[in-house]
Amino acid sequence: MIYDVAVVGAGFGGLASAAELSRKGLKVILFEASNELGGSAGKFERQGYRFQSGATVGMGFEEGGVFDRLYASLGIKRPDMKLLNPIMDIHLPDRTIHYYQNRAQWYKEIDCHFPQHASQIKSFYDEVFKVGALVDQLVERLPVFPPHNFKDWLEMVKLVDKNSLKLIPYMTQTVEDRLKSFRLESNRLFRTFLNGELMDSVQTSVENCPAFLGYAALQTFHKGAYAVHGGLATIAHQLAEYIESCGNEVLLRHPVRNVEKSGQYFHLHSKRNTIFTAKKVILNNSIHNLHDTLSENLGKQTFIKKEKEKNRESWGAFIIHAGVDDRLFRNTDALYHQFIDPNHPDDLHDGGQFLLSLSDPEDKSMAPEGKRSLTLSTHTGVEPWWSAADYEMKKEKMKNRLIQTVDHYFPGFEKSLDLVLPGTPVTFEKWLRRKRGKVGGYAPTGRFSWLDSYSIRTGIDGVYQCGDTVFPGAGTLGVTLSGLMVAKDITR
Numbered sequence: 270m271i272y273d274v275a276v277v278g279a280g281f282g283g284l285a286s287a288a289e290l291s292r293k294g295l296k297v298i299l300f301e302a303s304n305e306l307g308g309s310a311g312k313f314e315r316q317g318y319r320f321q322s323g324a325t326v327g328m329g330f331e332e333g334g335v336f337d338r339l340y341a342s343l344g345i346k347r348p349d350m351k352l353l354n355p356i357m358d359i360h361l362p363d364r365t366i367h368y369y370q371n372r373a374q375w376y377k378e379i380d381c382h383f384p385q386h387a388s389q390i391k392s393f394y395d396e397v398f399k400v401g402a403l404v405d406q407l408v409e410r411l412p413v414f415p416p417h418n419f420k421d422w423l424e425m426v427k428l429v430d431k432n433s434l435k436l437i438p439y440m441t442q443t444v445e446d447r448l449k450s451f452r453l454e455s456n457r458l459f460r461t462f463l464n465g466e467l468m469d470s471v472q473t474s475v476e477n478c479p480a481f482l483g484y485a486a487l488q489t490f491h492k493g494a495y496a497v498h499g500g501l502a503t504i505a506h507q508l509a510e511y512i513e514s515c516g517n518e519v520l521l522r523h524p525v526r527n528v529e530k531s532g533q534y535f536h537l538h539s540k541r542n543t544i545f546t547a548k549k550v551i552l553n554n555s556i557h558n559l560h561d562t563l564s565e566n567l568g569k570q571t572f573i574k575k576e577k578e579k580n581r582e583s584w585g586a587f588i589i590h591a592g593v594d595d596r597l598f599r600n601t602d603a604l605y606h607q608f609i610d611p612n613h614p615d616d617l618h619d620g621g622q623f624l625l626s627l628s629d630p631e632d633k634s635m636a637p638e639g640k641r642s643l644t645l646s647t648h649t650g651v652e653p654w655w656s657a658a659d660y661e662m663k664k665e666k667m668k669n670r671l672i673q674t675v676d677h678y679f680p681g682f683e684k685s686l687d688l689v690l691p692g693t694p695v696t697f698e699k700w701l702r703r704k705r706g707k708v709g710g711y712a713p714t715g716r717f718s719w720l721d722s723y724s725i726r727t728g729i730d731g732v733y734q735c736g737d738t739v740f741p742g743a744g745t746l747g748v749t750l751s752g753l754m755v756a757k758d759i760t761r
């Protein structure tokens with residue numbers, strides 16, 4: 270059997286591309302190395318709990334959103350989910366900010382917490398919504414960015430209109446530059462708040478975040494954030510079922526060890542020396558793994574340089590999965606809680622800033638009766654976790670820092686924990702094959718860092734890539750868009 274397309278990795282990027290190609294009638298095979306679908310947005314189960322492997326906040330289900338449109342085009346029913354309003358509670362030592370999805374409520378909250386600068390902050394947010402909508406319009410047209418060949422440039426030129434031109438000032442400034450123009454750069458509380466939200470969505474802080482990317486991420490929260498019942502893995506399962514319903518194959522526990530080309534076809538080597546043949550290949554197993562997946566000969570053909578890629582920085586995650594007594598959080602409607610240490614406003618990682626995600630008590634698939642499943646996650650540098658000497662000690666220390674911070678705001682938290690499973694970048698490499706435990710793609714590093722993105726093209730004819738290391742980048746939304754970009758390009 271010769272497949273039209275073979276997809277490596279059942280993360281959201283691989284699943285979206287395989288589903289869209291299946292819809293268009295292509296013969297597709299999708300390989301997943303692990304036992305679970307969804308990758309960083311997947312799940313695993315232990316002792317009656319369902320834990321989300323990484324991502325917890327669902328986006329794109331509002332009318333016209335990425336998943337709303339994808340589900341409509343595939344003709345599948347959206348899963349049960351709870352709209353989050355507040356999106357999350359943000360806990361600071363002297364206050365709790367309710368980060369409302371509803372704009373009117375959010376503007377009232379701004380009045381309450383930032384009385385001296387409220388009108389400037391609201392003007393800043395007006396700009397966020399205006400520019401964010403323009404970015405959406407552009408990205409939804411699925412441009413191949415950065416353009417690689419004549420065809421890509423031609424498509425880019427077609428995107429130039431009066432709306433896209435309005436984006437230019439925001440492509441040449443950082444969020445910090447925009448804060449200055451609203452005279453907000455010295456408002457420490459607002460800056461701390463924004464840094465927390467940007468870290469969660471774009472993985473960087475105001476001074477390093479290109480304004481258009483930061484704005485797009487900030488407005489996304491207000492379009493609708495959701496707790497999807499069964500976790501985001503529910504979406505992964507629905508997409509896989511759709512692919513199979515089209516007569517295509519999704520193979521779990523099938524790592525692709527090597528991709529080589531002979532003649533006009535690609536050969537994918539999987540377990541027990543099985544070989545699958547396809548006309549085209551989509552790699553969804555992150556650029557960090559690219560050179561390990563390609564044969565030496567194909568590796569020479571890509572313009573993505575092994576050494577540059579190896580040295581390019583990327584965050585890892587420290588994560589705790591646990592069960593907790595349901596009674597502890599009865600007094601709060603918020604399912605998501607962010608904790609920021611304002612005494613170390615630049616320390617936005619390693620416990621200085623982290624997110625607690627609780628399962629919806631109405632979602633009985635996540636935990637045994639009377640319990641809830643939770644995730645605590647913070648950004649961390651990957652390399653320190655690879656020195657074996659003090660690994661266990663470091664893990665214990667970080668675990669205690671996160672748990673004790675939550676315990677400070679929700680007394681009794683530590684005692685009411687049921688099953689505590691900490692994970693480090695080493696864990697992410699082991700279970701999700703993210704090399705060195707690098708997750709979430711590349712964090713922006715300055716106003717023009719978006720120019721240093723990778724597109725869906727590898728430089729090898731017939732080999733594409735998608736996922737969080739590819740434009741438009743991190744988060745299940747960006748990753749799904751990159752999968753759809755590949756599908757569009759293949760079926761053009």
Ligand SMILES: Cc1cc2nc3c(=O)[nH]c(=O)nc-3n(C[C@H](O)[C@H](O)[C@H](O)COP(=O)(O)OP(=O)(O)OC[C@H]3O[C@@H](n4cnc5c(N)ncnc54)[C@H](O)[C@@H]3O)c2cc1C
Binds near residue numbers: 281302328558562738
């Ligand atoms: C802790 C954490 C929290 C996050 N929170 C959120 C959030 O709340 N909301 C949000 O939208 N995003 C969030 N993200 C980001 C989001 O989860 C990721 O950006 C996204 O899921 C990545 O998808 P991907 O398609 O790039 O592939 P991945 O999720 O990396 O999946 C790749 C898949 O490929 C498989 N694979 C690897 N190598 C091979 C091989 N050789 N053969 C076969 N299969 C292979 C892996 O097993 C994996 O299943 C979070 C990420 C992390 C780590």
